[in-house]
Amino acid sequence: MMSSRRSEALASSLITGVNHAMARLVDIWDSIGIMEEQRVERMQTVNKHIDELLHSMIMEEEALRHRIKTDVLTFQKQLDTLCLELGVEPCKLEEKLTVLQMEKNLRCRVESLLKEKNERLREMNDLKKQDEDLCVTLCATPYYIPSGSVPSQSQLQELKEHVEKLSKEKVSREKVFSGLRDDIRSLMDEMGHEPESSLERESICPDTDIFLLTHDNIKALQLLLSQLQIKKESLFSARDKLKERATSLWNRLSCPEPEGEAFREAAMSTLSDDIRRWKGYVEHLEELQLAQLEEVVNKVRQELVVLWNKCMCGPEEREPFSVHFSDNHYTEELLALHDTELLRMKVFFEEAQPILEDLEKWKRNWALFQEFERKAADPNRFSNRGGSLLKESKDRAKVQKLLPKLEEELRSRIEVWEKNHGTSFLVLGQRIMDYISSHWKEHCLQKDKEKNERMTKKAETSQFKTPTKRPHGTTYTTPTPNKIKKTPNMLAVRTATVSSISSTSSSSTSGGSSSTTFLCVPGRPQLSAKRTKTTEGSSGSRVPLQEFNSDKKPVAMSYSAFTSELSRKANTDAFLNSTVKDML
Known part of the structure; x- marks a missing residue:
């Protein structure tokens, strides 16, 4: 109401001002003595100026009103588009608003949504850049958001979670890669192994970015590590065999104490160097062995006899090697044959040792069983006192229970052994059972x-005996056999x-x-x-x-x-x- 009164007052004052101005012009014209015709012309000129001014002002205001209406429509369209892109509810204006108020409200809402859109796009670009870098490193699939679209809040959250997940995966894989490369480097240093393939060279390279953190690369490094571990075990086995061979040769040759210094020397820095050292020592002992073939062959034969006895080999099992065993033509070939047979018997003894131990245990209990049987048939055993019979009875029962268990265990072990080796297990030329x-x-x-x-x-x-004639006047009494009370021990x-x-x-x-x-x-x-x-x-x-x-x-x-x-x-x-x- 106050604004309308002020505008009405301004309008009335404007009319009053125009009237005063026209009255003043009339007074000036009167004082000058301007005639009526000239006065009319001048008044028309004043009217024209006023009309042109008002028309100009009206046109400007009309243009303003049109521009405001156009802006309202434009802002309304932008607002609808932004609401659709941002996934928000369309904006509803209040009723009975002027055009200017509508334009202002729409403009503010559009500016707010544009700001939110720009923030989403900026955050999406940052996250997508991180996601792409992680995906390249991990060879993973980037999170997909259609290009040219504004991401929703849920899409931004999922993209953020995807980036966090890839970041954790990268840290985990870097740890795995680091551990694998350290282990590979350590194994190579321990074995004295020089890199041969490009993968081996890259695995020990200090550059951490030389590998992409992919599953295939991890598998390749794990495979390389397992191969190196197998090679390390084979080197250990080779060194142990060389050391065992050197020990065997040293014992055979009865080498003097200075020759045994190699056994007390510390291991070399790498396995390869240690193997080379033992290989050289074995070659040296083999050269010494060639000069003492007869003595060495005889010692090997003694070892063979010991192993044959331990394995309970019968004459039939020893027969195939008897030709070489009795050969007195001492050569390197004969020694090699003896070493091969000795190695075969050692391998057999190691594999059959559980069975042989069970058989030896059965033999000990069998001897006890026979001893108990012998004591049971001895009539003088009942003259013993002091509880020895009770102890003997307990020991006998224990042996009687143990024998079938041992036989059953032997039977099961033999079945497994014969199934695995495809041959019968013989002792003294016959099967164990x-x-x-x-x-x-x-x-x-x-x-x-x-x-x-x-x-x-x-x-x-x-035999039947004729009874003697009894004297006259005497009575013959048939002796009654003594009744002996049967005790449990006697029954046993x-x-x-x-x-x-x-x-x-x-x-x-x-x-x-x-x-x-x-x-x-x-x-x-x-x-x-x-x-x-x-x-x-x-x-x-x-x-x-x-x-x-x-x-x-x-x-x-x-x-x-x-x-x-x-x-x-x-x-x-x-x-x-x-x-x-x-x-x-």
């Missing part, structure tokens, strides 16, 4: 032989004595006689002994046990098969031995 079975067989045969001898001796000493002895008997069968004959047959465990020879019961008309003589039928081939057996037969329940008519039947 056959070797063990032969021991069990021999043990069973020995038990049967001892039993047969005892029963034969019993039959010979128990009795079980050990007849452990080879698994079952018995008896049958009655038509002549009033009965026979008892003894059956052996599988794997043991079968014995049969018949005893004829005396009748009223018999002479009382006893038939000795029949001899062992050697035509029957025993079946191979193990300790588990041997002990399983002991648990089988015997026939009710069976007798353990002839003395038991006599007592009945």
Whole structure:
């Protein structure tokens, strides 16, 4: 309201001013004496000036109004475009605004969005430059934003995260590259290895930017490192073999102490230098060896005999080399053959050592088992006191449990060994399980032989004797055999004595006689002994046990098969031995 009043006051004052100016002009014209016609002309001139001035001002204001309207339209279009590019909501103007206010509001909004657009573009350009540099270094794919477009806030955030991720990956790969190159350089220095390929030369180059931090380059360096590590191991192996060869030669030749100085010298700075040193020392010892061929060959033969014995090689296994072993024409070729055979036996012994150790353990326990068997058959063992029988019983049970476990372990080891090598594992010319079975067989045969001898001796000493005539007036009293209380230890002895008997069968004959047959465990020879019961008309003589039928081939057996037969329940008519039947 105040602005409208001021403009109205200015308009009225303008009219008043024009009126005063015209009145003053009229007064001037009157004082001059200007005639009416000239006065009219002058008044027309004043009117014309005023009209031209007002028209000019009106035109300028019209042009201003038009320009403002045009600006409003232009700003509206720019605002719509910016909102679309920046992904913001379109701007809505307030209602009942003048053109000038609309133009001002639109202009301010456009300036604000333009500033935001420029900031986004600047940030995008900076991030894209970093992203491109990282992608070139890492051979990665840059983050894609369409060219000519304004990135949204989410795109800028994703681009920023992508750059951060690549930066971390670069740091990680630089660490991997640095570690790989340090390890490669260290290995080359340790081995004294000179770079041969371009990759090896570049891997030890001090320039850190010579490699692109790509996965392929990392894999190439890792492969190179593994190859160098394999080469290092081969150099170590070669040096150890040379050292072992030098030690063997030194021991063979019985070199004086000054010759052994090389063994006490410190290792050279690099593996290659150390290998060259040992190679020269081996060559020197080999030259000395040529001058002492006969003595050296004989020492190698002694080592071979020791290894053959350790590996339990039989005559058949030693036979292929016997020609060279007995050759007295000492040459370098003969020594080479002996060294080859010695090396072969050493390799075999190293591979077969677990099996041989298990076999040796079985042999020790087998010896204990046989010793316990021998003690069980000794009648004087019950005179011992002080708990030794109890200890012996525990040790015996321990050995009896351990033997089948060792045999099973040997069987599994042998199966694996034979599967891997495609050949049979022989000891003393036969397979291990056959070797063990032969021991069990021999043990069973020995038990049967001892039993047969005892029963034969019993039959010979128990011939019928005619009773003497008693004196007149005396009574004859038949002595009653002492009843001996059976103790568990005595039962154990009795079980050990007849452990080879698994079952018995008896049958009655038509002549009033009965026979008892003894059956052996599988794997043991079968014995049969018949005893004829005396009748009223018999002479009382006893038939000795029949001899062992050697035509029957025993079946191979193990300790588990041997002990399983002991648990089988015997026939009710069976007798353990002839003395038991006599007592009945």
